[in-house]
Amino acid sequence: MAKMTAAEKEKRTPKFLKKIFSSPRKEKAKAAKASVEQGKRNKAATSKMYAAESMFNTAKARDDAKVKPGKARSFKDAFDAANKADKDKFLHKGKSYFTTKGAADNRDKMKTRTGEAGSMSRAKPTGPNKPKRTVKGLLKKIFKKKK
Numbered sequence: 001m002a003k004m005t006a007a008e009k010e011k012r013t014p015k016f017l018k019k020i021f022s023s024p025r026k027e028k029a030k031a032a033k034a035s036v037e038q039g040k041r042n043k044a045a046t047s048k049m050y051a052a053e054s055m056f057n058t059a060k061a062r063d064d065a066k067v068k069p070g071k072a073r074s075f076k077d078a079f080d081a082a083n084k085a086d087k088d089k090f091l092h093k094g095k096s097y098f099t100t101k102g103a104a105d106n107r108d109k110m111k112t113r114t115g116e117a118g119s120m121s122r123a124k125p126t127g128p129n130k131p132k133r134t135v136k137g138l139l140k141k142i143f144k145k146k147k
Contacts, residue, residue, distance in 0.1 A: 004012075073081075075092050079099065082090035088102030098106060 010018075074095060078090055078092045079097070082099045083101070086101070087099055088105060089098055091094050091097075
C-alpha cells in the first residue's frame, strides 16, 4: 500500500479529532508560515515584472513616462503612418477610419452586380407601359366602389 501524503492524511482525519489536537499556537504558526510563502511568491512575481521594464533605458525615462500622458497624434500623422504601413484601416482618438486603399476596397465591395438574364423576378414596368397615377384615375376608383 502506498504512503499517504500529509494533505491526504489531513483530509481523512475527522474534524472533532482536529479540534482536540490543535492549539492556538499551532494555528498561529501555520498561518504565519502560509503568509511567508505567499509573500515569497508575490516578491518573485514583482521582481519578474520589474525585470521586464527593459523598454525604458533609464530610470528617468521610466519616471517621465509615468508622469507625462502620451500626446495624441494628429489625424494626418496617423493617416500617413497607416498608408505607409499599407493598412486598410487605422484608429484615431478611439474611432476607426479607412485609408485611401481601404476606402477603395470598401467601395468595390459595396457595389452591386446585376444578375444573369432570367435569374431575377419580373421587373416592374417602367417607361411608356407603366400605368400613371393621376387624380382622374383615383376619382374613377372611388366612384366605382360606391356603385
